[in-house]
Amino acid sequence: MPLTLERPLPRAGPSLPQLDALRGVAILAVFVQHAGDRFLPLVRPAIEANAPSPLVPWILTVLHHAWWGVDLFFVLSGFSLGLSWLRSGGQTPREFLLRRAARILPAYWVALVVTLAFHRGVLDAPALPASLAAHLLVLQGYVSPGGIVIIGATWSLTTEACFYLLFPWLAPVILREGRRALWIGAALVVGSWLARAALHAIVLEPGVHTGLLEATQRRWIPSRLDQFVLGALAARAFVVLSRSARAAAIAPYALVACVPALVVAFRLEGLRYLEPGGGWPYALLSLVTAALVLSAVLCRGRALAIVAPRPLAFVGIVSYGVFLYHQLALGLSDLEPQSPPTWKNLAGTTSFALVASLIVGYASWVLVERPSMRWASPKRGESRPSPA
Template sequence: MAVSSVLAAPGPHPGVGAGAPLWAVEAWRALAALLVLWAHWGAALGWPGTGPQGWLRFAFTGVDLFFVLSGFVFAPVLLQRPVPSLRAYGLRRVLRIYPAYLAALALYVALAWAAGRPLAHLPEHLLMAHLQSREMAFYYNPAFWSLPVEVGFYAVLPLLGAWLAQGRARAALSPRPWLPRWLLLGLLALSLRLTLLGLADGAQQNRAYVLLNHVPGLLVEFLLGAWVWQRAQRPLPRAAAWAWGLAGLTGLCALAALFVGLSATAPAWLGGQMGLGAALCFAALLLASLQLARPGGAVLAAARWGGRLSYSLYLLHMAWLAPALAWSERWGAAMGSALALAGLLASCLALHWCVEEPARRWGRSRAMRWERGGVAAPVA
């Protein structure tokens, strides 16, 4: 499935740590959203690299990058300390994801109604439980498919964090070494992925195929991001950082070439299973990028704003594809694409300022009061 997320993309968590170069994470979020945009717009508008032999057709793996980034951002909850308040945690996650999604869903429902399409699967989309079949997941907006995966990750994260914390406590008291629970969790996630892959039937969309596109099949991608966070807590020599970055970039290029070479003969669902390899490469690139010096001026501002608008862009870009096609037919692909991108940017800013950011700030403020016994704390 081509788009996640992140992204739905979640906001920075206070547990990431003051030393973490969050500007790099924001820049990767922006890139992930642009990859998703390129995957959905490129072929339709004739953009470079999206033809039958174009490597940029592999841009649909931007959703896998979103999953890796989510795992990185929430790694402290998983590997360091569980959430202090489930109520506060739940409120923050709901208000970070759902209000902007609901506003975007209302837009796509209105577009479907105006086009005379039946408003099918609406209850499932309202509950963000629409990843039950390809047709249901893609009905209003193909990019919506990854949001239930993010929500599923948020739901299991506190439980997994508590389980791992219990394992650390037991290991500290035990006189003999134990296999770390985080390693067991990674092996279990990988085993589930491979088992479901063997049982999945993309043509019939059987239960294994559906679970392959939920947390049981995609948890390993989140765990890759968590591993990057854990490794980044220790200094990484410059030579090692270059090696990780080169390995990640080489792997992505190889996967893109393989995807292009197989796309003519392999079944369509096989390309989606390259996402795990892409997630591994993105994890290597993310680890390498964390060693970069913080940029200044326009580069830093672009990284920050790209990250802030990544969720809005992810939600809204498909609404502007039809105008882009119409304007391209009238004025040419370059002018039509430019006008549609300008409209998309304006709508992303409106959604961010009017819905996403106010909901995020209110949720963070309320959650901090709950976590600190009713004492209000400043909003970062």
């Protein structure tokens, strides 16, 4: 039988504010990563010139690993879906997949149309029909006919979609009571780590960052399944630990401890990624990210107010729309796209793009995402559907 809460949560309802805040952290990290693609050559010399030399490599490794926002999104996805499963007592595969499709596809398809409207030059490309088919079927993370990538960041939706197809069959197994379910979940996590390590060893050309290496380590579901499963197992742990006052008291300290642990994981991953055996630091990164999520959702009282401030939670609520449109906003806001980056350009580009992304993200949430979820859940009567 599935785990149960001592005080049952609503069958469906708003997500925990900590989850919204963590989604806010994740999308801001992704935004920084994509803004930094152009401006890191400007920022890096400034850091090297002004920061204490022992700290420079650590600061740079954090900046280089802003893509960690995707890792956090994957763990949060596993946690949110796992907690929803436990709240509802289980869902049929049809019900689950309908809800997931309603959550992801309408807003994504609208974003595709909007993005193409601003890049009309691609409409004449011979491979556009094949590329559109790949995007509409959410396969763009694995195939890109003609090299056409309409929304670059949405490769992660392909990985998410693969997990959605597996989840209705995994959830009843790993979210049940008893040690057997935990052992199965642990086996899936370790199996994912071994798959990633094997792919790393097979594909690696030492010192060379190839597209195939990136795909095997970042995009393929066998190499990412650990983060979704760890998130679901963290939801199971939350159900048990949420009854404990001691866990709530320890959670803020555990959350603080996760931050330096993450930086160490970033540093190890950056140093080892292009070397033989360099896939193992990723396991540490996944574990610490799952621990961070669990620690955050266990925070109560004053710690909760610090972990989940309202502005950050708002960013998390609209994060999917921000995710879909922030690269378009960054491109449109670049004041001098062909010139060397300047501090003026950095400030103008990032400020405009962030504000525009938040506005459009909110519009996407209100006009597309929330109505789509309500349509898929007519019997639930949610006043504000969870952004999960």
